[in-house]
Amino acid sequence: xxxxxxxxxxVLHGDRPYDPLDPGHVGVPEERLAVARERCPxxxxxxxxxxVARHDDVLAALQDPGSYSSENNFVLDGGTGTAGLPAxxxxxxDPPAHTVLRTRLRQWFAPAVLRKEEPRVRQIVTDVLDTLQxxxxxxxxxxxxxxxxxxxxxxxLGIPEADWDTVQGWADVVNDxxxxxxxxxxxxxxxxGYLAQLVVxxxxxxxxxxxxxxxxxxxxxxxEPLSPVEATMHCMQLILAGTDxxxxxxxxxxxxxxxDRARWERLVADPSLIPQAVEESLRHDxxxxxxxxxVTADREIRGCPIGSGDRxxxxxxxxxxxxxxxxxxxxxxxxxxxxxxxTLASFGYGIHTCxxxxxxxxxxxxxxxxxxxxxxxxxxAPDYSWEPxxxxxxxxxxxxxxIL
Amino acid sequence: xxxxxxxxxxxxxxxxxxxxxxxxxRLDDDGELELLVAxxxxxxxxxxxxxxxxxPVAALRVLS
Numbered sequence: 001x002x003x004x005x006x007x008x009x010x011v012l013h014g015d016r017p018y019d020p021l022d023p024g025h026v027g028v029p030e031e032r033l034a035v036a037r038e039r040c041p042x043x044x045x046x047x048x049x050x051x052v053a054r055h056d057d058v059l060a061a062l063q064d065p066g067s068y069s070s071e072n073n074f075v076l077d078g079g080t081g082t083a084g085l086p087a088x089x090x091x092x093x094d095p096p097a098h099t100v101l102r103t104r105l106r107q108w109f110a111p112a113v114l115r116k117e118e119p120r121v122r123q124i125v126t127d128v129l130d131t132l133q134x135x136x137x138x139x140x141x142x143x144x145x146x147x148x149x150x151x152x153x154x155x156x157l158g159i160p161e162a163d164w165d166t167v168q169g170w171a172d173v174v175n176d177x178x179x180x181x182x183x184x185x186x187x188x189x190x191x192x193g194y195l196a197q198l199v200v201x202x203x204x205x206x207x208x209x210x211x212x213x214x215x216x217x218x219x220x221x222x223x224e225p226l227s228p229v230e231a232t233m234h235c236m237q238l239i240l241a242g243t244d245x246x247x248x249x250x251x252x253x254x255x256x257x258x259x260d261r262a263r264w265e266r267l268v269a270d271p272s273l274i275p276q277a278v279e280e281s282l283r284h285d286x287x288x289x290x291x292x293x294x295v296t297a298d299r300e301i302r303g304c305p306i307g308s309g310d311r312x313x314x315x316x317x318x319x320x321x322x323x324x325x326x327x328x329x330x331x332x333x334x335x336x337x338x339x340x341x342x343t344l345a346s347f348g349y350g351i352h353t354c355x356x357x358x359x360x361x362x363x364x365x366x367x368x369x370x371x372x373x374x375x376x377x378x379x380x381a382p383d384y385s386w387e388p389x390x391x392x393x394x395x396x397x398x399x400x401x402x403i404l
Numbered sequence: 405x406x407x408x409x410x411x412x413x414x415x416x417x418x419x420x421x422x423x424x425x426x427x428x429x430r431l432d433d434d435g436e437l438e439l440l441v442a443x444x445x446x447x448x449x450x451x452x453x454x455x456x457x458x459x460p461v462a463a464l465r466v467l468s
Binding site for chain 2: 063106110111112275338339340341342343344347348349350351353354357358
């Protein structure tokens with residue numbers, strides 16, 4: 001039932017221990033990243049592509065947008081660029097354009113807003129859990145991991161509840177293709193068409209002062225109007241950024257709690273440990289394994305020469321497992337890890353740090369609180385075995401079968 | 405003498421410092437960070453440093 005490392009002997013001797021384009025490396029990365037940190041903290045798995053593995057180097061690069069640009073950065077292979085997109089999402093902007101858009105988008109994710117919205121997210125969790133029975137076998141990714149984050153993001157955007165299942169039907173298909181989304185795939189066309197229609201409808205109505213879409217189409221006194229295409233793109237971005245990742249957090253966390261069931265029992269006995277469990281899952285199993293940057297001028301990182309135009313793969317997972325920062329037990333999942341013993345990289349760091357991070361934490365906490373309260377005998381299905389999802393940037397099991 | 409430097413241009417009110425170091429950091433109702441101590445006493449130094457480390461936008465520094 002445990003995750004067995006799948007190491008080849010070549011890894012221990014090579015200078016390219018981790019290739020971000022190899023789904024096998026992304027799915028089970030721990031040993032390869034350990035070798036990278038130890039022997040080759042800046043490695044070059046492919047021409048012009050450098051993997052940065054040490055905690056301090058990853059965080060330093062994330063804090064230096066002038067040297068490491070986000071423009072045109074999302075996918076590593078198959079050609080990148082925003083040429084195919086009708087507007088530039090926030091993840092692919094540098095300051096000053098980034099700063100303006102971020103200031104605008106972050107108002108919906110501020111802690112004060114989230115405190116107000118907590119009952120709404122709790123209701124979403126309750127409605128989902130109400131459909132489940134004790135003793136029933138469920139597949140967590142499909143039955144919880146996809147549904148709760150999707151509905152939460154839709155609620156924040158202001159998508160009418162009657163449309164949630166339809167929208168999720170499209171978004172699930174698009175999410176499964178990430179990061180290689182084709183703007184021509186039918187579900188992308190349906191989803192973006194739906195959002196565009198909602199943007200136009202909302203813009204024609206008076207401001208309601210509620211929901212991201214309403215806010216984007218009714219700019220404040222100091223805000224420039226956005227085109228409908230831009231507003232649609234930002235909504236799409238929030239959906240795609242906030243669902244697959246948060247769902248992965250939920251399944252990764254539940255796997256760790258149930259594969260060593262003493263952990264689950266501790267949370268049942270003391271639910272106040274749940275926020276700490278969420279933080280430890282974020283660290284131990286970063287949903288988004290890495291982010292990309294483009295080097296703007298020739299330089300060195302740890303003595304390794306990097307040229308202008310080269311791509312950096314900043315391994316968030318490796319930063320989270322760096323023993324020099326987190327201690328010798330960094331590889332272990334521990335409910336007793338002291339908060340703030342090092343800086344978490346899972347949501348990024350600095351100007352691009354995830355806007356939805358507080359929301360993701362809230363969803364995970366409320367969902368685990370609900371499960372602990374209703375289904376204390378929750379356990380892994382007897383024949384369950386952990387297999388990585390075949391994804392190129394996101395890490396989670398392909399499925400998680402449990403009995404409630 | 406240990407004190408905390410807040411980069412107000414960077415702070416976005418994420419509030420992780422408050423969760424980690426509630427005796428040092430507090431967000432007011434507008435999401436503005438308040439420091440509850442002008443100088444960090446020795447017994448709160450670890451809490452102050454942990455709070456600074458969890459800041460996702462590198463807005464906090466503990467200086468001596």
